[in-house]
Amino acid sequence: MSDDFPITIFHNPACGTSRNALAMIRAAGHEPTVVEYLQAGWSKDQLRALLATMATGARAILREKGTPATELGLLDPETTDDAILDAMVAHPILVNRPIVVTPRGVCLARPSEAVFDVLDRRPASFTKEDGEVVSPG
Numbered sequence: 001m002s003d004d005f006p007i008t009i010f011h012n013p014a015c016g017t018s019r020n021a022l023a024m025i026r027a028a029g030h031e032p033t034v035v036e037y038l039q040a041g042w043s044k045d046q047l048r049a050l051l052a053t054m055a056t057g058a059r060a061i062l063r064e065k066g067t068p069a070t071e072l073g074l075l076d077p078e079t080t081d082d083a084i085l086d087a088m089v090a091h092p093i094l095v096n097r098p099i100v101v102t103p104r105g106v107c108l109a110r111p112s113e114a115v116f117d118v119l120d121r122r123p124a125s126f127t128k129e130d131g132e133v134v135s136p137g
Contacts, residue, residue: 020112
């Protein structure tokens with residue numbers, strides 16, 4: 001393992017997609033910094049920086065399923081990014097996961113194999129928790 005390619009994963013251990021992405025990073029030979037964002041929370045500046053690197057808006061990382069997004073009115077097309085970011089800071093569960101940061105970029109690893117796009121190397125093969133075999137090549 002080497003730390004010349006630093007990786008941070010904003011992780012929810014209760015999420016299978018997040019667990020698979022973390023396992024894929026480790027299978028590629030990296031030990032990432034793991035941030036359990038439900039406990040750590042978010043800052044608005046942190047979210048803005050991630051979104052700027054991803055070249056996208058807040059809706060791209062807004063999680064609807066199992067969150068108060070509907071009740072908070074965040075699905076209304078008129079809701080601003082600023083309002084969505086405020087809600088994400090107040091309710092970290094609103095941020096979809098996992099978000100992976102590497103020297104090659106930032107990605108929302110959904111599906112989990114999207115993490116391979118920001119890694120410097122890939123495992124020869126990988127089997128997800130559900131038994132699905134993905135070809136990282």
